[in-house]
Amino acid sequence: MFQLPRVPFAPFAPLAAMALAIGLAAAASPAAHGQTPSASTAQSGPSSAQWKALGKTFSFEGHSVFYVDQGSGSTTLAIHGYPTSSWDFRRLLGPMSRDARFIAPDLLGFGYSDKPAEFSYSIARHADLVVALVKHLGLTRARLIGSDIGNAVVQELLARERTAKLPFAIDSVVLINGSLFAEQFKPSNAQKALLSPLGGMINRGASEDTIVTSLTQISGPERRIPASELSEVWKLLNHPSDARLMHKTLPSVEEREAQDVRWTDALCATSTPLKLVVGTADPTAGKAMAEATTAKCKGARRFAALQLDKAGHFPHVEYAQETAQAILAWREGGY
Numbered sequence: 213m214f215q216l217p218r219v220p221f222a223p224f225a226p227l228a229a230m231a232l233a234i235g236l237a238a239a240a241s242p243a244a245h246g247q248t249p250s251a252s253t254a255q256s257g258p259s260s261a262q263w264k265a266l267g268k269t270f271s272f273e274g275h276s277v278f279y280v281d282q283g284s285g286s287t288t289l290a291i292h293g294y295p296t297s298s299w300d301f302r303r304l305l306g307p308m309s310r311d312a313r314f315i316a317p318d319l320l321g322f323g324y325s326d327k328p329a330e331f332s333y334s335i336a337r338h339a340d341l342v343v344a345l346v347k348h349l350g351l352t353r354a355r356l357i358g359s360d361i362g363n364a365v366v367q368e369l370l371a372r373e374r375t376a377k378l379p380f381a382i383d384s385v386v387l388i389n390g391s392l393f394a395e396q397f398k399p400s401n402a403q404k405a406l407l408s409p410l411g412g413m414i415n416r417g418a419s420e421d422t423i424v425t426s427l428t429q430i431s432g433p434e435r436r437i438p439a440s441e442l443s444e445v446w447k448l449l450n451h452p453s454d455a456r457l458m459h460k461t462l463p464s465v466e467e468r469e470a471q472d473v474r475w476t477d478a479l480c481a482t483s484t485p486l487k488l489v490v491g492t493a494d495p496t497a498g499k500a501m502a503e504a505t506t507a508k509c510k511g512a513r514r515f516a517a518l519q520l521d522k523a524g525h526f527p528h529v530e531y532a533q534e535t536a537q538a539i540l541a542w543r544e545g546g547y
Contacts, residue, residue: 257302260444278324279317283309290316293360297323303532321461339368353381359388371478384485394472411459420446432493432524480509491523
């Protein structure tokens with residue numbers, strides 16, 4: 213076992229636990245649109261296999277991108293984090309698609325989407341993919357949910373909207389656990405190793421036990437995500453067969469630093485309704501995210517927050533009902 217760093221490289225907080233674990237281990241050695249999940253999966257959400265069956269694909273620059281698209285009406289588009297996938301939103305699918313449309317893609321390099329070895333896995337390129345999906349679906353506006361690196365993707369989209377370079381309107385934004393500002397990005401030695409020339413070796417040295425243990429450690433104390441579900445995260449990370457590219461899909465510190473002013477301005481100056489959902493028991497990117505955002509964005513219009521004291525890095529999995537109810541009540545209350 214190992215101790216989590218107190219101030220991790222939290223662009224993408226699960227890495228704070230996972231990369232250290234990987235480093236130590238290496239050193240030591242189609243359903244139709246509108247279909248809903250069955251009642252038997254209502255509480256925990258669809259299994260990963262059921263999630264795949266609900267999904268569709270579209271082509272982005274010759275690569276297959278997986279996405280789930282359920283419900284009808286006004287649209288919410290949810291963007292997952294590192295190193296997980298759209299399956300993170302399985303427990304939000306039911307409530308969020310009951311009276312509206314809910315879309316969740318797997319970014320390239322994650323989940324059921326292709327994992328091309330030579331693709332540039334930057335936040336900007338992930339944002340390009342989201343724009344292409346919105347265009348593919350013929351949407352003109354959407355609500356956005358971001359989690360972990362999904363937050364940075366949302367910030368990039370807000371920055372583009374601010375300069376009239378986004379081809380759709382953002383109606384509102386929900387950001388779930390993950391750092392938002394460059395000063396919060398402090399890479400550990402193991403994280404630096406993943407980004408180094410040795411990153412491929414560390415990636416290959418990862419194991420299921422490493423991933424399950426590290427993700428368990430950033431879950432909250434009350435509703436730990438079952439190990440069986442975290443094992444599915446490992447399978448999705450490797451889909452279709454030992455295909456993981458953790459050293460390549462980890463966004464760089466350089467991009468975060470280069471875009472910090474632009475992304476911070478976009479977040480704090482936007483008139484788009486903004487809500488934080490924060491599991492404060494997350495040892496990597498919980499309470500600090502809320503405090504930093506509050507400090508930097510005091511003047512943000514219609515700013516709101518939900519803090520769940522016993523939730524960890526994945527409040528949308530651990531406390532899905534509370535998360536969904538808070539988002540829906542905020543939305544239905546006119547922000």
